[in-house]
Amino acid sequence: MNDAKEILKKSKLRPTIQRVAIVDYIIGKHxxxxxxxxxxxxxxxxxxxxxxxxIYNNLNELADKGILKKFYVNNDKMWFxxxxxxxxxxxxxxxxxxxxxxxxxxxxxxxxKIPNGKIKESINIIINLKNKN
Amino acid sequence: MNDAKEILKKSKLRPTIQRVAIVDYIIGKHxxxxxxxxxxxxxxxxxxxxxxxxIYNNLNELADKGILKKFYVNNDKMWFxxxxxxxxxxxxxxxxxxxxxxxxxxxxxxxxKIPNGKIKESINIIINLKNKN
DNA sequence: TAGATTATTAGAATCATTCTAAACTAAAAA
DNA sequence: TTTTTAGTTTAGAATGATTCTAATAATCTA
Ligand SMILES: [Mn+2]
Ligand SMILES: [Mn+2]
Ligand SMILES: [Zn+2]
Ligand SMILES: [Zn+2]
Numbered sequence: 001m002n003d004a005k006e007i008l009k010k011s012k013l014r015p016t017i018q019r020v021a022i023v024d025y026i027i028g029k030h031x032x033x034x035x036x037x038x039x040x041x042x043x044x045x046x047x048x049x050x051x052x053x054x055i056y057n058n059l060n061e062l063a064d065k066g067i068l069k070k071f072y073v074n075n076d077k078m079w080f081x082x083x084x085x086x087x088x089x090x091x092x093x094x095x096x097x098x099x100x101x102x103x104x105x106x107x108x109x110x111x112x113k114i115p116n117g118k119i120k121e122s123i124n125i126i127i128n129l130k131n132k133n
Numbered sequence: 134m135n136d137a138k139e140i141l142k143k144s145k146l147r148p149t150i151q152r153v154a155i156v157d158y159i160i161g162k163h164x165x166x167x168x169x170x171x172x173x174x175x176x177x178x179x180x181x182x183x184x185x186x187x188i189y190n191n192l193n194e195l196a197d198k199g200i201l202k203k204f205y206v207n208n209d210k211m212w213f214x215x216x217x218x219x220x221x222x223x224x225x226x227x228x229x230x231x232x233x234x235x236x237x238x239x240x241x242x243x244x245x246k247i248p249n250g251k252i253k254e255s256i257n258i259i260i261n262l263k264n265k266n
Numbered sequence: 267t268a269g270a271t272t273a274t275t276a277g278a279a280t281c282a283t284t285c286t287a288a289a290c291t292a293a294a295a296a
Numbered sequence: 297t298t299t300t301t302a303g304t305t306t307a308g309a310a311t312g313a314t315t316c317t318a319a320t321a322a323t324c325t326a
Contacts, residue, residue, distance in 0.1 A: 014292055014303065036282080051306050056283065058304095074257070076209030076282055076313075090248060101245045109242035112234045115223060118262040124207070125258050129251040147323055149273060169314080184275050189314065191273095209282080209313055 003027055011065040021048045022058050026068070032082040033089075033098040034059075073098065073126055088125035101127070136160055144198040154181045155191050159201065165215040166222075166231040167192075206231065206259055221258035234260070 004023035005015045013019060021043055026032055036055045043050050059080045063070040069081040073091050079098065088101040106125070114120055137156035141148045154176055159165050169188045176183050192213045196203040201213040206224050216233055223232040239258070247253055 016291080016304065018305070049305095052282095053284080053307080054305055060284095072208045075205045075211075078208070078283075088245075090245075090251075092248075092251065093254075099248060105243065105245040106241060107243040108239060110238065110240040112221075112223075112238040112260070114260075115225075115232060115262065117265050118223075118225065119265050121226075121261040121263040123258070123260050125256070127245070127247075127256050128254040129248065130254040132250050132252045147272065149322070151274070182274095185313095186276080186315080187274055193315095211314075 007067065011062075011067065013061065013065070017048065018050045018054050019058055021046070021050070022055070022062070023067075026062075026082055029082070031100060032080075034080050035077055037077075071124065074128075088123075088127075090127045090129050092129045094129075094131060101125070140200065144195075144200065146194065146198070150181065151183045151187050152191055154179070154183070155188070155195070156200075159195075159215050162215070164233060165213075167213050168210055170210075204257065207261075221256075221260075223260045223262050225262045227262075227264060234258070 002020075002024075004020045004027060007023055007027070008015045008019055022039065025039070025042065026034075036052065036059060039059070040050065040052055040055050043055075059068065059078075060070070062068040063080060066084070069084055071079055071081065073079055073089070081098075083100055086103055088103075088106060090099040090101060091097075092099065135153075135157070137153045137160060138148045140156055140160070141152055146152060155172065158172070158175065159167070169185065169192060172192070173183065173185055173188050176188075192201065192211075193203070195201045196213060199217070201215060202217055203211060203213055206212055206222070212231065214231075218236065220236055221234040221239060223234060224230075225232065
């Protein structure tokens with residue numbers, strides 16, 4: 001039984017062809033930042049039969065199970081991340097790519113006061129990049 | 134001539150009823166964080182005749198002219214901000230509201246290294262809030 | 267006031283994502 | 297094994313935010 005199947009089994013998700021392909025992709029790299037559109041393109045290329053609805057279903061499911069992190073960058077594209085640590089991102093709009101910024105690469109000497117009655121739920125930091133002329 | 138008309142004149146935008154109403158609204162408050170949906174609701178309430186297309190046209194135009202700043206929060210809603218300073222935000226998802234974090238309320242003692250060949254274009258920081266317990 | 271220019275609008279189009287409901291498949295039970 | 301069940305995939309419709317189109321209307325300038 002391959003790693004992908006193991007992971008799916010642990011999460012009580014049936015190892016369908018589609019799921020195994022998705023998880024294979026995700027575990028094949030150290031770090032993955034992926035969108036539904038990029039992933040379906042990759043899988044179709046590999047001759048895997050899969051629909052966009054299934055891509056979304058599964059990426060969301062994997063996020064629910066804590067195997068991926070889900071977030072948005074700038075406007076309406078949903079990203080999934082295999083890096084489960086709390087971390088931040090550079091966004092390279094030329095390539096439509098994210099680059100991790102680990103938490104230890106940033107530190108705050110001063111943090112804003114949280115409004116009364118509220119607590120921090122999460123922090124999103126995106127540093128948008130452009131080409132050096 | 135009222136302030137709104139002045140502002141529009143300076144930007145070479147004709148002071149139509151719709152534009153004056155929009156600009157009146159944004160100069161009527163110290164700080165405004167507004168979305169197209171919130172603004173049209175407000176204006177309709179004031180019995181101003183305006184379409185959603187016009188709201189978008191004008192907010193985008195005002196952003197082009199540097200009178201508003203445009204940005205996105207988390208997923209697909211476009212926000213416009215009268216605070217033109219470089220600054221960050223708390224996002225209160227309960228109320229669907231933004232709260233400014235001025236630049237002097239945050240400072241970094243360590244910043245991540247920008248990838249080669251790239252330069253920083255902008256930084257987005259959003260601190261998502263939730264209710265205390 | 268005419269003619270030129272700019273603005274507004276309804277509704278269609280677009281795009282990412284979710285939903286629906288039918289067809290299918292893997293796993294469990296018999 | 298076969299049957300049953302529960303979970304999965306899928307095409308295509310629906311949704312929601314935003315933009316586009318192209319017709320109509322308002323403003324400006326001479
Ligand atoms: Mn959307
Ligand atoms: Mn959108
Ligand atoms: Zn990441
Ligand atoms: Zn602001």
